[in-house]
Every structure is written in C-alpha cells, then in structure tokens.
Amino acid sequence: MIILFLNFIQQVTSVLNDAVRSAGFEVNDLELGPSQHADLSSRVAFRLASVAKQSPKDVADRIASEVVIPEGSYIGKVEALGPYLNISASRSFIDAIVSGIREKKESFGGNFCEGRILLEHTSANPNGPLHVGHIRNSIIGDTLGRILKRAGYNVELHYYVNDMGRQIAIVSWALEHFEFDESSKPDHAIADVYIKANAELETHPEKVAEIDRLMQLVESGDEETIERFDKAVGLAVAGIKETLGKMNVSHDEFPKESSFIRSGDVSRIVDEIKATGRTEIDNGALVVDLLDYGFEKTLVIQRSDGTSLYTTRDLAYHEWKGERADRIIDIFGADHKLISGQLKATLNAIGKKEPEFVIFEFVSLPEGSMSTRRGKFISADELFDQVKVRALEEVDKRRPEMPDDFKKQVADMVGIGAVRYDIVKVSPEKSTVFDWKEALDFEKQGGPFVQYSHARACSILRKAKDEGLWDSEAIIAPSLLVEDTEIALIKKMGMFDNVLDQCAKELKPHMLAIYGRELADAFNQFYRFVSVLNAEEEDVRASRLALVDCARIVLANTLDTLGMGAPESM
C-alpha cells in the first residue's frame, strides 16, 4: 500500500506536534491546510497566540526554531512566514512519488479503506427513458462508487426498481389502452403510452378507479396483474440499462420493490413500527409520529385501503441493505430530502442501520422543470446522440487522415466523457438549467482536455518506443527531474491519494473532476516547457520518459475513476 500525500501529512503532523511541545505549547489541532505558498501550511500560531501572550508571528518563529526533521523524511523544510508555518516537500518525497507510481501503476493511489458499502443510485421510475436530470444522479452515484472502490471499499451498486407504484400501474394500464410502438427503443415507447394515459386520466378522472384497482390487485398477489406490471417494467428497464451502458454506468443488482412485499418484509416492518407505539390511525391510514425527530407531520406508511406506499417498501429495503453492508449510501434528488429524513428517523426508531444521503439539486429546462408525465424532458439518449455528432465533427476537423472507425471510437469516448465531466464537476447542491449550446461546447477546459493530455502522454511514449528509446522497466534516476514544471507535475500526481481520500470521506465526487483538470494542466505545462525526446542527455531523457509514463498512469487512473475513457490517440 502506497499512500504518499497521506504519509506526508502524517509526518508533518508528528514533526510539528513535537516542535509545538518543545516550544512549550499544547495543541490538539495543527490546522493544516493547502496553501499557494507551500505544499502544506499550518495556522496553529494564530490559535496559540492568545495563550502565549505573544504575536502569532513570534509563536510561529518559536515553533519553527524547534522543528527537527528526521533523516529521509518527506518533509524538506518548515519555515515561518509571518504567522504561518509553511512546509515544503523533500527530494525524497518527490522521488518516492515517481517510484510509487511506477511500482503500483493502475492501482496507484488507493486501497487505504476497508468495509462493505451498499450504494444505491439512479433508481428512476420505469415509466420512460432516463432524462438529463436522472443522469446527474447516475453520474454522481457511479463516480462515487468508483471513488469508494479505489479507496479500498467493497462496493455493491444497486438500482432500486419501482415495479408496483401508482405510476407503474398507469404504465401497465396504458399498455392495454394505447398502441405500443415496437420499432422504438422500449423505454421511449413506454413514455409515449404513459404520457397519453396521463392525459386520458386527466380528462376522464373517473378512470382513476381502474388504476386503484390494479394497485390493490398487484399488492394482493394477483398473478395476471403482476405479469402485466412485470412486462411494462421489463420493457422500460431494458431501455434504461442500454442508456446506462452508453455512459459507462453499471449496477450489480436491480432489486424490486415488490420483492419486499412478497417476502413479507413490508408487513413485518410495519408491525415493528407499530410495536414502538408511535403509530396511529388517521382517516383510515396508518401513520407514524416522528415529532421528537423534528418532523411536524406524521408519516403515512399504509393507505386507508390497506396497500403499502413507496416509503413503506423503502423501509423494508433499507433494513435489508443494512444487514448486508457496513454503510448504506443513497443518491437522491432534492425532492427526496424530507422523505429521506423521515426514512432515516423511522429506521432509527426501530433500531436499524441508518443510511447516508447524497442529495443533489434539480436540473431544469429553460422553460421550467422536467416531467416524464407531461412529456417535458430531454432524454439522455438524445443528448448522447447530439454530443457524439458534435464530437465527430471535431475529430474529423482535427484528424481528417484517420480511418472512420477511429473517428467514431474517439468521438464516442470524448462525447460521453464531456457529458460526464460537465455534470460531475459541479457540486451537487447547485441547481442547474440544461442548455444545449453549453452541453455541446467542447471549447472549454473540460473532459476532452483531460483526455487529450492522456493521449499526448501516450503519443510521446509511442514515438519513443518506435525509436527504440523507451523501456517501461528501465531503472531511472528520479533525481534528474528538477525543472519547476516537472516538480509541480510530480507533486500534483502525489496528491491523487489525498484527493480520493477527501472525496470518499465527504462523498463529494466533484473534487476529483477539479483534480483531473489541474493534473492535466500540470502535464500540459511540463509538455510545453520541457523536451522529452529531444533531451540533451540520455539519462535525463530516460527519466523524463518515466515521468511521462507516470503522468499517463495517473491521468488514466483519474479518468477511470471518473468513468471516462482514456484515449491513446485523439
């Protein structure tokens, strides 16, 4: 296990704690953080100043003068600059990063955590295709899953299939009343009849009773109704899986809501909740009182006709998840905020493991919010098609001499990469408005920029190999890498484990996207300022080629963790 920057932080913590003690102070937080002026910076002097009755600057000087750096440390020096203690990396840290990457290759930067995590994401209702709002869920969830796996967790990914809610009853009903277009992608064809059915139910409210009837039948286990529901759900899910595959998203399991009814888990958990004495009958419905958890209103867990609700089935699902994993993580849209809080409180009330939530805000259209029911949405498939067409134009413009299958392959990789990057780079609590012009704009420093840097690194190595200059196993001297841009690139690569650690701890995948851009930036600056193949000395060239290989590896690892393709040429 090689975890470079995390080791560096540990060493700094130990050395500074000793220095603080030697200077006669006591402190429990060194207030370490990143800085533009050093590799790591401590603001501890501010905190000690009042106790010491000295200025922060004097305290910093006093601590700095007590610093003892052990032989071979990753710490180069610690110096006080005003009130700050600035720590810089040592040469041995730089060398360790280069050898660490060469040793670990694609597994570099990970495996520092353990435990089982059950991560649920997307879980869109099977009443139509995924739209541009749903894929924010998919991309955040899938990226987080990749981050957690690389960090060392055993991660299982779930798509929870709603196969018995009101909306599915409507889909099933719709298939009986409207023509299903066999020639379309099935999820789109499902949306088509679902939209018609909703319009029909709106103009003929008396038909809603037929939907209620279907829901009662499916809950009571009526074989024929169950089969009809299954057929509808199967069609939509098949289309959804195809769309997920296009953007490199896959799930390990697709558990169905109905399975928790049939297993008896739902009725058992209702009994467990009843046993807490928190329930009461309100207008015929069974409700749970969660006032002591801060919820003003009660939570309905059973309709007055005795059928269960999404919430009830979700409680059973979460209980089941809790038995299989150490941590449960759900990716939910902002509309689920209240219900997820109630879910968590109810699980707590019956002594079950509570889930952690990643909540993301909505993606809307310029004309308003999206709605499958009203047919107001832009499907993910449509977005991918458009983006690939745009990407193909770009590849064609830049590499006209290449064969068509190369162009198509690169366009697909770049198109999907651009979409994934664009979505994951924005922090989830920001609501966004979908804009075609922006979605198809490749000029910005986004996904293709990171992929391009990887292709550049590959290109250098390919050329070196052709000329017989490159041996990936060659012993090289990292100490020959002394240029500013070389050092900056190495340090940036060394941050990979720390970034993964932060993302995994805070469940914030957007920070990895930012890192990817910074890493690509560092590589491009190195590329611009330092010749590799034309280096004067042979050993310097060998070291630089090894550095390019390191950059290729870390860029590829970053792209892989972001779920983006790493093209060797583009």
Place this chain on the structure above:
RNA sequence: GGGCCCGUGGCUUAGCCAGGAUAUAGCACCGGGCUUCUAACCCGGGGGUCGUGGGUUCAACUCCCACCGGGUCCGCCA
C-alpha cells in the same frame, strides 16, 4: 405560510461545514506563441461592492440574525 438548498467578474464555477497570507478556475474579450514530442495546447492582460443590511471576532466569501431573488418539499405520488 413553514422547512431545506442556492445567490462569487458578461456567463459557468472552486473555496464556506472545521474563519486567517493578494478570492479559484474555465468560457467569452484583448495581446503573444506551431520548420521543434498532437495548438482539443501554452504564456500574458483587462474585468469581482463574494445578493443586501446588521452582528460576532484581532481577522468574515466562510459563523449568527433579518431581508431580497431563484429552486425544492410540506400525509395516503415516487
């Protein structure tokens, strides 16, 4: 009406939870760089009352209060 989230240069955005060094990048704009490893690149420049008003603090984009603007949720939908 109440709860939660957001409000940072023309546009998009990091930092905010764990307050401290000239507020981060990109797009757009202006200027420079391809006989040299792919210019989907690099270098430089202009542009910001960090929504508004108070408060806490030696120090506030960051914490507290009020207000304004946008989003979202508020029992038998999911």
